[in-house]
Amino acid sequence: MGVINYIMSLGASVMMPIIFLVFGICLGMGVGKSLKSGLSVGVGFVGLNVITQLLSDNIGPAVNAMVKIYNLNLHSLDIGWPAASAVAFGTQVGAIIIPLGLLINVIMLITQTTKTLDVDLWNYWHFAFIGSIVSIATHSFILGLVASIVTIAITLVGADRSQNRLQKFYGKELEGISIPQAFCVSFIPFAIIVNWICERIPGLNKVDFDAEKMAKKFGILGDPMFLGVIVGIIIGFLAHYPVAKVLQLGIILSAVMVLIPRITKLFIEGLAPISKRAQEIISKRFKGKSFNIGMTPALVIGHPTTLFCSLLLIPIILFLAVIIPGNQFLPLASLSGLIYIFPLVLPYTKGNVLRTFLTGLISMIFGVLSATMLAGIFTTAVKIVHKSFIPAGTTSVASIDFAASPLAWVVYELTANATVIGVAVIILLTLGLMIWNRKHIVSETKSTK
Secondary structure, eight states: OHHHHHHHHTOHHHHHHHHHHHHHHHTTOOHHHHHHHHHHHHHHHHHHHHHHHHHHHHHHHHHHHHHHHTTOOOSEEEOOHHHHHHHHHTSHHHHTHHHHHHHHHHHHHHTTSOOEEEOOGGGGHHHHHHHHHHHHHHTOHHHHHHHHHHHHHHHHHHHHHHHHHHHHHHOGGGTTEEOOOHHHHTTHHHHHHHHHHHHTSTTGGGOOOOHHHHHHHHGGGGSHHHHHHHHHHHHHHHTTOOHHHHHHHHHHHHHHHHHHHHHHHHHHHHHHHHHHHHHHHHHHHSTTOOOEEEOOGGGTTTOHHHHHHHHHHHHHHHHHHHHSTTOOEEOOTTGGGGGGGSTTTHHHHTTOHHHHHHHHHHHHHHHHHHHHHHHHHHHHHHHHHOGGGSOTTOOOEEOSTTTTOHHHHHHHIIIIISHHHHHHHHHHHHHHHHHHHHHHHHHHHHHHO
């Protein structure tokens, strides 16, 4: 536990460069190039954290003001992903999740049930989270392991199946790269369904505006920099800010729209040499086969459509949360993290702003309900692991990431609340997905020979 907690306490900005350094050296890149790649990723994380904190520091007070003005009070308080990750690594399941995750990953690579090597160890906390709350709810370490393993396998399959679309949409820089982050993978089905429905609605199927087309069609009105100002002004007016503060918020959100894409280029710069070297080795030693390097979604969160839809979603989901039947979760602290809904949505909507926004909206409607249903066990887990995360006077807490993930809810319900039948169902479903994925991998391998 002490070793794991120390490693995770370093944060992604330190841990991931170390991983890249070791990985690069193992690939024969040399210390210099490996170190430069690692540092580029580390600097990217630092920059991203700074901008995300800027967003959080300015959106947070506006959201709190709206909650008071419009009396948006609900039972379960959003305390953010730091609390969720603390719970994740604060149990016996969390203590072994990194070696367990790597072991499952290797087994799946050997059996060709995945082609992703997940080196994004920071985001293993998602796997630890679901295992931790299941183990706490059932008082069973074994069931917690089952929940974690199932989530790992499903996430790796989702990363594989979305990789081709990911590369095609975001560009050749992501050749051989996949995103095995459980929260992102959760929303792929929503993107597929929304896209399918939109294609079959006359009129709606003709609406085709991505960020580039918006800029061409509407000029400066469609520019991401200007869109950030518009959304900031809307949020400022809703928060009853004075004019000066409204304008300040508009400029800050405009800066976020501009700076995040530039910062995320550092991730690509750091990743590209390692990815290229890995593909060269694979093509020589494993002819006809290919592997993907599983990386953080931070690589692509800078897309203008992602940023615009995320910012626009903040005030809308805040008000909808109050009127959604059965919802008791008020999203607050995690709202700046809505950008992580979209990295694997855009490849399916092809960046279409309307379809992307609708996917995000529907995802979050289900998401707040999921967070509501997991709030009980989430609160119990926080009390056991880190009671200090619960604000005074608060009786129920949750978080968008990872409690608002439909994947987390499904795995939890089938492993913690559905006894032997539920466990059998989720295991069989996971095995089915792995076999289905293997057929695709084998077929792709044959076609490249």
